[in-house]
Amino acid sequence: MRDVVIIGAGQAGLGISYCLKQQGVDHVILEKGDIGRAWREDRWDSFCLVTPNWTITLPGAEYAGDNPGGFMDRDDFVRHLEAWAKSFDAPLQTHTEVLSVNKSDAGFKLETSAGPMEAQRVVLACATYQHPRMPxxxxxxxxxxxxxxxxxxxxxxxxxxxxxxxxxxxxxxxxxxxxxxxxxxxxxxxxxxxxxxxxxxxxx
Structure with missing residues (x-):
């Protein structure tokens, strides 16, 4: 049983993982695709951030490039997330989709595409915008x-x-x-x- 399971390997999931690792908490990140899947698959080709680069202050991954007033495009931001995850050896389990999460006596039981898993705590870091709202x-x-x-x-x-x-x-x-x-x-x-x-x- 894991202490913590984090669902989603975007900036939120990786940020939580970074902080848990600093505290020595056993955990794993489950991601149904690759790191930053939504940025890779759900953004148009010319997408760029609307916040300037100097505002990227992810824990342990502050922007250190030569264009602080610029705006990262989609692919650059994905590379930034990948380098960040590698820098602290994030405990990733990619291409693992979480199918259900249910309360159990010991904490939570998760059904995933890679099989069942148990955890004392579960963090949902998969955002709320996966499905478009059509009028x-x-x-x-x-x-x-x-x-x-x-x-x-x-x-x-x-x-x-x-x-x-x-x-x-x-x-x-x-x-x-x-x-x-x-x-x-x-x-x-x-x-x-x-x-x-x-x-x-x-x-x-």
């Missing part, structure tokens, strides 16, 4: 209108010819709309009440 009217749209959620979008060239309506003006919507516009697409961005903060004010 109810989406199913009623003309089937000739292709609908793509942000997790499945990859690049402008992968879409059929014509204009594109991007719904949502958060990080994903704005980045995708900008990419489509630069690719010469007629693009409309449907905005909501997402807040905006300037990076600089009066030159600062």
């Amino acid at each position: 109810g009217f989406a199913a009623a749209l003309d089937p000739g209108i292709q609908q793509v959620d942000a997790a499945r979008y990859r690049a402008s060239a992968a879409l059929p010819p014509g204009g594109v309506l991007v719904v949502g003006s958060g990080q994903s919507g704005c980045q995708i709309a900008e990419e489509l516009n630069r690719a010469g697409r007629k693009t409309a961005l449907a905005v909501g009440d997402t807040g905006r903060l300037p990076r600089r004010y009066r030159g600062r």
